[in-house]
Amino acid sequence: MEPKLISLNIGKPKKLKTEENEFVSGVGKQSVDRAFLTKEGFIDDGVQQTKFHGGPDRAVLFYCFDHYQQWEGEFGKPLMVPGFGENITVSGLSEADVHIGDVYQIGEAIVEITQSRIPCNTLSKYNDENSLLSRLVSTGFTGYLGRVLQEGWIEQDSTITRTKRNPNSVSVLFSNQIYFHDKNNLDGMERLLQIEELASAWRKKIEQRVNKLK
Numbered sequence: 001m002e003p004k005l006i007s008l009n010i011g012k013p014k015k016l017k018t019e020e021n022e023f024v025s026g027v028g029k030q031s032v033d034r035a036f037l038t039k040e041g042f043i044d045d046g047v048q049q050t051k052f053h054g055g056p057d058r059a060v061l062f063y064c065f066d067h068y069q070q071w072e073g074e075f076g077k078p079l080m081v082p083g084f085g086e087n088i089t090v091s092g093l094s095e096a097d098v099h100i101g102d103v104y105q106i107g108e109a110i111v112e113i114t115q116s117r118i119p120c121n122t123l124s125k126y127n128d129e130n131s132l133l134s135r136l137v138s139t140g141f142t143g144y145l146g147r148v149l150q151e152g153w154i155e156q157d158s159t160i161t162r163t164k165r166n167p168n169s170v171s172v173l174f175s176n177q178i179y180f181h182d183k184n185n186l187d188g189m190e191r192l193l194q195i196e197e198l199a200s201a202w203r204k205k206i207e208q209r210v211n212k213l214k
Helices: 066-075 122-127 132-139 172-181 186-193 200-213
Strands: 004-010 014-017 022-025 034-038 060-064 088-091 103-106 109-116 144-150 152-155 160-164
Touching: 004 034, 004 152, 060 066, 066 132, 109 152, 109 172, 109 200, 122 132, 172 186, 172 200, 186 200
Parallel strands: 060 088
Antiparallel strands: 004 088, 014 022, 034 152, 060 144, 103 109, 103 160, 109 144
16 A cells, blocks of 8 residues: 555644543644644644654654554544644554654655654543553554654645665564563564664663663
8 A cells, every 4th residue: 555644733732621631732733734844843833741752853753544443443433633643644654564764755855764652641631542542552553753854845745655764674563562562572672773763762762671681
C-alpha cells in the first residue's frame, strides 16, 4: 500500500474537556489545509510538556490511520481524527513498516524518523478510554517521531515518499518491543545503539540499560 497523508494537524496546548476529564494539553490538534514545518516543529503547534516529545529530534509526530479501525472495534466507538496528538495521520506506514532512520519527503519538507513515540496517559484521558495507554504499549502501536532535515510547506494533499533507509536499522515496532517489553535483550539494545539516526534521548536511555546489564 502506498502511504497517504490522511490528515495534517496542528494546535497549541489548551484546556480540554471530555465527558470524564478536564486537563491542559497539546493533544487536541485540528486538521489544517497546509502548515509550515521547521526544525523545531510546525509553526503554530506545540506540546504541554517536552519530556517525551518536542525539540529537534522529535519535531513531528506521526500516527498510522490504519490503527484507528482496530481501536474503534476494540472500544466500540468512533475516534476523532486526530485522536493521538499526531501532526500527520498517515495510512500505509505502521510501526512495522517504518524503520528508525527512514527519510521521507512530504511536500517541501524532508523528515527523518528518530524514535518511537512514548505515549502518556493524556491519550487515555483525551479519548475517555482508561485502558488505551496500556493497549498502545502492549501492541506497539504508539506512533513515531522525526527530525526535520529540510524545512518547508506541507499540504493536505502532499505525497509521502520514502527516499532513504539505513540497511542496518530496525523497525519502530522492534524498537518498541525492546524499549517496553524486552528490557534485558542486550543484543537488541546494541542493535538500536548502532543506528546513528536514533534520537539522543533514546540513545541515552538505552545506553544506561546496557551499562547496568554489563
